[in-house]
Each structure stands twice: as structure tokens, then as C-alpha cells.
Amino acid sequence: MAEAKQLSGAGLRGQSAGETALCTVGQSGSGLTYRGYDIKALADQVEFEEVAYLLLYGKLPNVQELQDYKARLKSMRGLPAALKTVLEQIPANAHPMDVMRTGCSMLGNLETEADFGQQHQHIDRMLAVFPSIINYWYNFAHYGKRIETETDADSIGEHFLWTLHGKQPDPLHVKVMHASLILYAEHEFNASTFTARVCASTLSDIHSCITGAIGSLRGPLHGGANEAAMAMISQWQTPDEAEDAIMGMLARKDKIMGFGHAIYRDSDPRNAIIKAWSKQLSEQVGDTVLFPVSERVEAVMWREKKLFCNADFFHASAYHFMGIPTELFTPIFVCSRVSGWAAHVIEQRANNRIIRPSADYTGPDERPVPGLEDRD
Numbered sequence: 001m002a003e004a005k006q007l008s009g010a011g012l013r014g015q016s017a018g019e020t021a022l023c024t025v026g027q028s029g030s031g032l033t034y035r036g037y038d039i040k041a042l043a044d045q046v047e048f049e050e051v052a053y054l055l056l057y058g059k060l061p062n063v064q065e066l067q068d069y070k071a072r073l074k075s076m077r078g079l080p081a082a083l084k085t086v087l088e089q090i091p092a093n094a095h096p097m098d099v100m101r102t103g104c105s106m107l108g109n110l111e112t113e114a115d116f117g118q119q120h121q122h123i124d125r126m127l128a129v130f131p132s133i134i135n136y137w138y139n140f141a142h143y144g145k146r147i148e149t150e151t152d153a154d155s156i157g158e159h160f161l162w163t164l165h166g167k168q169p170d171p172l173h174v175k176v177m178h179a180s181l182i183l184y185a186e187h188e189f190n191a192s193t194f195t196a197r198v199c200a201s202t203l204s205d206i207h208s209c210i211t212g213a214i215g216s217l218r219g220p221l222h223g224g225a226n227e228a229a230m231a232m233i234s235q236w237q238t239p240d241e242a243e244d245a246i247m248g249m250l251a252r253k254d255k256i257m258g259f260g261h262a263i264y265r266d267s268d269p270r271n272a273i274i275k276a277w278s279k280q281l282s283e284q285v286g287d288t289v290l291f292p293v294s295e296r297v298e299a300v301m302w303r304e305k306k307l308f309c310n311a312d313f314f315h316a317s318a319y320h321f322m323g324i325p326t327e328l329f330t331p332i333f334v335c336s337r338v339s340g341w342a343a344h345v346i347e348q349r350a351n352n353r354i355i356r357p358s359a360d361y362t363g364p365d366e367r368p369v370p371g372l373e374d375r376d
């Protein structure tokens with residue numbers, strides 16, 4: 001069994017910043033569990049709504065609970081008129097993660113969390129409405145279409161694809177969305193979740209916690225890596241071309257997006273799962289370029305640097321094969337990770353102390369303030 005990665009140094013690496021009952025990451029080098037359930041079993045056997053319920057309500061739902069939960073989420077997909085108005089003001093060249101951030105924040109103005117007793121209602125609302133927010137804006141900004149966001153879709157993943165493409169999606173794509181949303185749902189004290197917990201620790205409202213988390217997820221070293229990986233692999237027409245380009249990038253010490261991880265040492269357990277779905281989708285669309293290119297990049301990175309694909313890398317091709325525009329990849333991550341973020345906010349609130357670490361000071365010794373005319 002692989003050992004856990006040796007963690008130390010900058011970026012608070014290896015320092016415990018609190019307790020959680022939600023998730024273990026990399027305890028055996030490459031394991032991942034949500035409330036004790038292995039990620040592979042979850043991705044193989046359940047729907048995303050069951051995982052969201054597990055994270056948020058503490059147990060896997062039974063048949064009745066799942067039915068009720070899905071019905072509740074389905075009833076919460078509509079957008080308030082004032083939110084539509086705001087979304088319609090955002091230009092087509094805005095980054096969709098900025099749209100998510102604004103959409104979440106505006107929702108907090110319209111449906112403010114007045115006290116923490118309402119937290120579950122607001123969290124369920126965000127889970128239900130985030131796909132509506134991004135796809136309402138996307139269709140309006142790019143095609144001038146005001147889409148209907150109250151679809152008959154049975155799940156959040158199906159609702160996302162339906163509102164994006166304006167039609168009931170292929171059942172295979174719905175399955176892939178369940179797996180993808182499950183893989184992205186939760187990951188302990190990663191940067192965006194930690195942002196949410198820091199915000200929660202000040203006793204702020206749930207929309208502020210999630211808005212801040214969206215901002216942290218946006219960066220290419222975190223959730224934005226799936227889009228960056230797509231931009232990279234779509235440049236290459238053959239595996240050989242990809243290999244030459246990767247060798248050049250490594251020689252220049254460029255970062256290869258979708259590779260490496262702050263915690264895992266020799267693999268990310270989510271990679272094999274999303275890679276298998278990407279392969280199946282590649283066969284469905286008759287792809288002969290993107291999947292072979294991706295596999296070659298994976299092989300070269302391992303051969304040259306012992307760096308492995310993280311969850312983002314094969315998400316790029318998988319989403320692409322389902323006709324999802326690249327700039328919507330990270331917003332899908334938001335539609336999933338909001339479940340983990342919110343579960344952490346609930347956990348933080350239940351046993352709170354304001355998060356306020358210290359810093360090692362590296363500035364000048366104490367000194368007098370010079371008068372304005374005495375300064376350089």
C-alpha cells in the first residue's frame with residue numbers, strides 16, 4: 001500500500017487546521033472517502049443527490065428520503081425575476097465563474113439567510129438553482145435566449161445538461177454527470193473549502209461563504225485546471241505532437257494543468273473513474289484524437305516526472321465529448337462542490353471558533369514614522 005505523501009513547508013502544507021467528519025483524503029496515499037464510504041463505490045453505485053444528502057444530512061437517504069429530497073430540489077430550480085435581470089446585464093465575454101460568483105451573491109440579497117436555522121433550506125436552494133443560473137446567463141448572453149429553468153429533469157446533472165442544450169440529454173451523459181458530480185463533491189480542507197470555513201467562522205451568512213469559495217475555486221491551480229487542461233490538449237492533433245509539446249513545456253518548467261496534487265502522492269483515485277467515462281464517451285462520439293492525446297500526456301508526465309493526473313485532467317475530454325463548452329467546466333465543479341462547501345459550513349458552525357492563524361513576521365524592526373518632507 002502506498003504511504004501518505006510527506007507534507008511540510010509553505011502553503012500550510014501538512015498542518016491540521018481543524019477537525020472534520022466529512023472526508024478523508026490520501027490517508028493510504030491515494031484513498032478518498034466521504035463519511036467513510038469509498039469514492040469508487042459511491043461513483044459506481046449511487047446518484048449525486050444521494051452523496052449530497054450524505055454530506056449535508058449525515059447519512060445515505062433511504063428510498064423515501066431520496067424521493068422527497070429530489071422532489072424538493074426539483075421544486076427549487078426557478079430564478080427570481082431580479083436575478084434574471086442581473087444575469088442579463090453580464091456580458092458574453094465575462095468568465096462564467098464570475099457569473100456564478102455574482103449569481104450566488106445576488107441570490108443572497110434576494111433570499112437572505114436570516115438565521116442559521118434556515119441553513120438547509122438555503123443550501124438546497126443553491127444546489128437546485130446553480131445550474132439554472134449559469135445556463136440562463138449562458139443562453140441569454142450568447143444566443144439572446146431566455147430559457148425555461150424549471151425542467152422535468154430527474155437530477156441536478158440532467159438539469160444542467162437540459163438547461164444548457166435545451167433538450168432532454170442522452171442517458172449516458174446523465175450517468176456521467178452523476179459520476180462527475182460525485183467525484184467533485186468533497187475534498188477535505190482544500191483551498192475553496194477552507195475559504196468557506198474561514199468565512200463561516202466569522203458567523204457570516206451561507207451565501208457569503210459560498211461566494212468566497214467560488215472565488216477560490218476559480219484559479220487554475222484549483223478548479224480552473226479542468227478548463228486549462230482542455231485549452232492545452234485541444235492544441236494537439238496527434239499523440240506524438242502532444243509528447244513533443246509536453247517535453248518542451250517540462251524543459252521550460254511550465255506547469256502542466258490537470259497534473260499533481262497537494263495531498264496525493266502517486267495517484268488521484270478519481271482519475272481512473274473519470275478516465276473510464278471519458279473513454280466510453282470518446283467511443284460514443286468516434287473520437288480518434290483527444291482521448292489518445294490525453295493518454296499520451298498522462299504517460300509522458302508519469303515517465304518524466306512521476307506526476308499523475310488529478311481529477312481535473314480527464315474531466316476535460318469527458319465534458320468536451322458531451323458538448324459542454326470549455327468555459328462551463330469549472331461552473332459544473334461549483335454545482336457539485338457546493339455540497340461539500342456547505343457541509344463544511346454546517347460543521348464549522350456546529351463547533352465554531354473564529355479561524356485566525358498567526359504569521360511569521362519578516363519585515364523591518366520597529367522604527368519611527370518620518371515626517372512627510374523627510375521621506376525618499
Ligand SMILES: CCC(=O)SCCNC(=O)CCNC(=O)[C@H](O)C(C)(C)COP(=O)(O)OP(=O)(O)OC[C@H]1O[C@@H](n2cnc3c(N)ncnc32)[C@H](O)[C@@H]1OP(=O)(O)O
Pocket residue numbers: 220221222223225254255256257258259260261262263307310311312
Ligand atoms: C480537482 C481539483 C483540484 O484542485 S486538483 C489540482 C488542480 N490543479 C492543477 O492541476 C494545476 C497543476 N498542478 C499544480 O500546480 C500542483 O501540482 C498543485 C496541485 C497546485 C499542488 O502543488 P504542490 O503541493 O505545491 O505540489 P508538489 O509539492 O507536489 O510539487 C512538487 C514539485 O512538482 C512540481 N509540479 C507539481 N505539479 C506540477 C505540474 N502540474 N506540472 C509541472 N510541475 C509540477 C512542483 O512545481 C514542484 O517542483 P519543485 O520541487 O518546486 O521543483
Ligand SMILES: O=C([O-])CC(=O)C(=O)O
Pocket residue numbers: 184186187189190191222262263310311
Ligand atoms: O484537495 C485539494 O487540494 C484540491 C481539491 O479540491 C480536489 O482535489 O478536489
